[in-house]
Amino acid sequence: MTEPLRLGIAGLGTVGAGVVRIVQTHAAMLEARGGRPVTISAVCARSRNRDRGVDLSGYDWEDDPVALARREDVDVLIELMGGEDGPAKACVEAALETGKHVVTANKAMLAHHGQAMAEQAEAAGRALKFEAAVAGGIPIVKALGEGLAANGIERLMGVMNGTCNYILTEMEATEAPYETVLEDAQRLGYAEADPTFDVGGIDAAHKLALLAAIAYGTRVDFPGVQTEGIDRISLTDIHQARDMGFRIKLLGVAKMTPLGLEQRMTPCLVPAGSSIGLLAGVTNAVVVEGDFVGQTVFQGPGAGQGPTASAVMADVLDISRGQVGTTFGVPATRLAAAPRASDAGAAAYYLRMSLQDAPGTLAKVTAALGEEGVSIRQMRQYDHEGGAAPVIFVTHPAERASLDGALGRLGAMEECIDAPMALRVEIL
């Protein structure tokens, strides 16, 4: 029998328990598909006595993740503790130092330290793999880095935060405002007690930065992601978007432009009938557009025990087969530092504003838009009470500079009651 591949699991939350469950459930299958048995040598978590629904009695227990990482009977460290620094980083570094392979679901850590860690792993000839860090069970890291690797990537898009997509879908379905739906999501366990990372777009931006590195052969540039959360999205926006044939999604877009790499994780309008527009609930989807393949769409559960553990174990099987590869698809030392571009190229925008209900207001607003070079495609003024009329525009494609010029002028008008809100329209 071939030597087994021996795992050390750091972190026994829902995903860690899922990994244990797969190893126990599918031992024969993993051996057949990976070419050698997969075993667990030791596990590590904060509390030893919690019932995790899996039998851990066959494995050694470590209190210290760094000690786990350094064990001689561990070939692969599976890091599932989370957190961009602290014990997660320490144990990954210890594992790489001592010649272990690493599999992690930790997008925050890789978004910040991925470059250094990838260089360390590749210098040691070891794997650093992170399928589980992006879009849960969807094997998108592999699809992008291997399955579509013969393409120049023209655009990469994704809905990669289930919490946000659940909230936006529920707002449309139940007519409840953002705050109410967020509270429901927290009660249901779809959102954290502190939801900032999710609803602020930061979690999704981490993921986008990792995928962009693979897509474009560039260094992970998380600070370069223009990030905006969904908390400004009102029921009005959702209704108006729908009336005009769109849906609002927290959409990640990465694109190499003549000016540099554009990375955005912002609420966008997308065609309601497109694959992204139709995406409901906590499901994730990633759209990859390649110069030879055209448009491909990958859809599946973006989180949860089973899906995330499935992705972790796919990485383990790669290692089992000897597919060490590179972390981001090309050697880390060859990743380029791309200049940052933002909103390069023209796009249509959705504008929501609240205007004084007085003669001549609309004329003044539309004149300002026109003078700044922003041409109107659709306009709706809604019935209202009081002196403020909600007005929605969807523009023809305009340069961001023109739009910003127009927004500045509109914001300065006394007829404009609140600062106008703009969302980009992304056409799939």
Next chain:
Amino acid sequence: MTEPLRLGIAGLGTVGAGVVRIVQTHAAMLEARGGRPVTISAVCARSRNRDRGVDLSGYDWEDDPVALARREDVDVLIELMGGEDGPAKACVEAALETGKHVVTANKAMLAHHGQAMAEQAEAAGRALKFEAAVAGGIPIVKALGEGLAANGIERLMGVMNGTCNYILTEMEATEAPYETVLEDAQRLGYAEADPTFDVGGIDAAHKLALLAAIAYGTRVDFPGVQTEGIDRISLTDIHQARDMGFRIKLLGVAKMTPLGLEQRMTPCLVPAGSSIGLLAGVTNAVVVEGDFVGQTVFQGPGAGQGPTASAVMADVLDISRGQVGTTFGVPATRLAAAPRASDAGAAAYYLRMSLQDAPGTLAKVTAALGEEGVSIRQMRQYDHEGGAAPVIFVTHPAERASLDGALGRLGAMEECIDAPMALRVEIL
């Protein structure tokens, strides 16, 4: 510089020219992503003088694909000639005999000879890869064999023939009957002059048999695929299905049941709003349901120069990185010969029949269904001219044996003008 990976391309149709185009367009990227340069040593096709829109002057020409396969300066034979036997088979066997890796888009050849060829390749430690043979540009072979490899697969489904999906979509959109749309598709180049392989479901059944082997670790069993074409589907069926919230698709389903492996490539009703129901035109989609990951959906262009060449080159890059692997995800000698099961388990069915417009007919029909254990969920009788009333049923889930019993009795009734037609309803 590392030694280049040298290709020999047998077949210079649209896909072969696409492969040449990728090698020429993306030389630097292929080297970065594959770890070594990719070059073309020689090419081979039937006619040397045809203009293929690519510059072949830098490559040797071979008239004989077997000679190409045996060349010492070829590391990977790319077989793009097609045909289950003949020159395609001969040159693949010659390549494997002489220690070459093989990449092919030839589903017919692998559906018939995949087992023997995989054993030959694996015995020699060489790759036999076929990402391009299934679902064009969608990296589904890799997703199933690697990305989702830690899952027991519960069900595999797919729309894997663009021609059929185009015809069914166009029938719904244009209200034109099957024959007219097929002629249009032939004029547009979406269907072959002899469309039997496509509309008869054979091409798609080849693909399903290959994916099922990966999903279930079983030997490719193409003759075991229950195959039915789309030529019996009428506009009436499409309308009635739509009225009841379904769409008709040529759907492949593979499933391991307690009785054995069930493989079907038949027209089915699927929920209109499901990912498969929404699939329009020549796009392909594959749905994989795993015991840990849940439901994942892979969608993209199922044919054409760019997408198919993209898949071929993904396999070449795997080989370039040393990822030889196994053809069907586990060693070919370990693939099990699964018993065949058909229509295991209960399913809802759509029944179309034409009944004599006479008192008591419907009572007799519904009584027969009930007595055979087939319970009715939806029933519609449509307005008609003449003495024949079109009647549609959608049943509650019923065993196939019960349904066949009912169909037998209905077919024997004089009130039943034509033999009733049954289509399975597949719920996603």
